[in-house]
Amino acid sequence: xxxxxxxxxxxxxxxxxxxxxxxxxxxxxxxxxxxxxxxxxxxxxxxxxxxxxxxxxxxxxxxxxxxxxxxxxxxxxxxxxxxxxxxxxxxxxxxxxxxxxxxxxxxxxxxxxxxxxxxxxxxxxxxxxxxxxxxxxxxxxxxxxxxxxxxxxxxxxxxxxxxxxxxxxxxxxxxxxxxxxxxxxxxxxxxxxxxxxxxxxxxxxxxxxxxx
Numbered sequence: 001x002x003x004x005x006x007x008x009x010x011x012x013x014x015x016x017x018x019x020x021x022x023x024x025x026x027x028x029x030x031x032x033x034x035x036x037x038x039x040x041x042x043x044x045x046x047x048x049x050x051x052x053x054x055x056x057x058x059x060x061x062x063x064x065x066x067x068x069x070x071x072x073x074x075x076x077x078x079x080x081x082x083x084x085x086x087x088x089x090x091x092x093x094x095x096x097x098x099x100x101x102x103x104x105x106x107x108x109x110x111x112x113x114x115x116x117x118x119x120x121x122x123x124x125x126x127x128x129x130x131x132x133x134x135x136x137x138x139x140x141x142x143x144x145x146x147x148x149x150x151x152x153x154x155x156x157x158x159x160x161x162x163x164x165x166x167x168x169x170x171x172x173x174x175x176x177x178x179x180x181x182x183x184x185x186x187x188x189x190x191x192x193x194x195x196x197x198x199x200x201x202x203x204x205x206x207x208x209x210x211x212x
């Protein structure tokens with residue numbers, strides 16, 4: 001577990017914000033990822049919420065220099081296998097099941113598992129996980145909850161995702177137990193649809209500058 005934790009940390013430490021993307025067109029994923037990387041956001045999560053998602057992961061992994069592409073919304077072992085086969089460097093889940101933990105144990109690809117309560121965090125700590133996704137962040141208690149967990153559950157790091165924007169990102173990033181945040185605001189649907197890659201690069205650069 002230690003080696004996989006270090007692998008995951010090396011990816012999440014690349015930037016303060018991990019773009020969380022819902023991709024409808026695999027062809028646009030390459031241009032989108034290049035725009036994000038150009039703005040300083042190299043670690044990119046493509047969620048498995050559309051039919052194009054796996055092809056998007058595959059294309060970004062093969063064609064975008066500098067990108068560290070991961071797959072999100074992984075719910076079971078079949079999702080895991082398909083995402084890894086497509087080239088995912090890390091896997092993200094909204095919650096955790098024993099099936100997912102077993103798939104993760106048999107893989108060299110690191111898992112960022114989701115948790116929303118102290119009990120879920122404790123259960124994952126028992127499994128050896130030190131870096132977790134806090135989801136859905138705003139709805140589950142926000143930065144205030146993570147701050148409250150920082151002392152009793154010291155040593156666990158979080159990537160909060162869900163309801164986070166440029167306006168509240170620093171509320172999370174200022175906490176000692178937050179390594180980065182996940183957010184979709186860096187790739188608005190309207191800019192993607194318009195092919196405004198320069199606009200997305202500007203938003204990415206703004207996000208990349210949030211935390212030194």
